[in-house]
Amino acid sequence: DNAWQSWIINVVAGFLSQGPFPLRSAEILDPRNEAILGWMAANYLPLLRFQAGPHKPEEMVGVIRISAYSTSVTFTLKSHYHLDQLPIYIANGASYSLFSHTFDHYGIRTAWDVLHDEIVRRSMRHAPCSPKGEIIYRERPSGRRNRSPAVLYGTGDTSHCVDLIRSLLFPYAPCPVAPCAFDGSYLPEMTGPFVVSLNSPLNALTP
Incomplete structure (x- = not known):
């Protein structure tokens, strides 16, 4: 909750302020902004080459981030639309529509x-x-x-x-709006390359 987030930020800021570099304000990213930054990091080089023309959605890399208690997926959309769609606009005019969803309790x-x-x-x-x-x-x-x-x-x-x-x-949970993932959440077709990030101390024990 917000109280815990504020406490964490204050503790981290207090520790970093003891270092030799000035500390500017910091905040905990919400899941959507974190998803966008993760996607941009995975596609850093293609995004730098926008002067050669925008890349097709299928040429961009999707991101699957697995943490201890949740799994999130972010990738470019072709024609689907859903509430989890995140329009992203690049400075030189190229734009992409991202789909991002977090599966809580699936980490x-x-x-x-x-x-x-x-x-x-x-x-x-x-x-x-x-x-x-x-x-x-x-x-x-x-x-x-x-x-x-x-x-x-x-x-x-x-x-x-x-x-x-x-x-x-399996079997899948009820699917109110197709297509769905295993937990019944809407999930458009995932195509193209993906990178997977494991963010958990259990990585060494993952089969």
């Missing part, structure tokens, strides 16, 4: 939590999506007689991991 950390909770719910002992030899401790669902933490053992079984993930994601 790396939440994915691990959902997977491990499902394994415990199924009374399994092995965690196929975790590296072989890793030991995971999870709380058992409320109402179970055995209240001690469940102990799961990583196996690194890729095929079993994929099957488990598919069972959790």
Whole structure:
């Protein structure tokens, strides 16, 4: 919330103000501005070459940003329109329409939590999506007689991991406005190249 954001900014500003360089005002970016900046960073070189003419949408790179608790996707649109469309105008007159959407609760950390909770719910002992030899401790669902933490053992079984993930994601949720992503949110066709950014301390453990 805003109170936490202000506290974080004040702490960071206080730390940086102790350095040798002057600190100007700073603020936490809202998701849409962050999406635009991420897209511009991924397309930095093509954007510099605008004097040769604007690039087609399919020539630009889309961005998928995976954090601990959410995943966002940003890419150029061809002809679709939706509330999440973000018009972006470049100084020399070239413009692109971006689509950006954030899937809350679909980050790396939440994915691990959902997977491990499902394994415990199924009374399994092995965690196929975790590296072989890793030991995971999870709380058992409320109402179970055995209240001690469940102990799961990583196996690194890729095929079993994929099957488990598919069972959790599919079938898709109801789709009010097609086309949809797996959670029922509107998502236009994703075409062309994409770059993926993993922003989580769990990167080293990601299968």
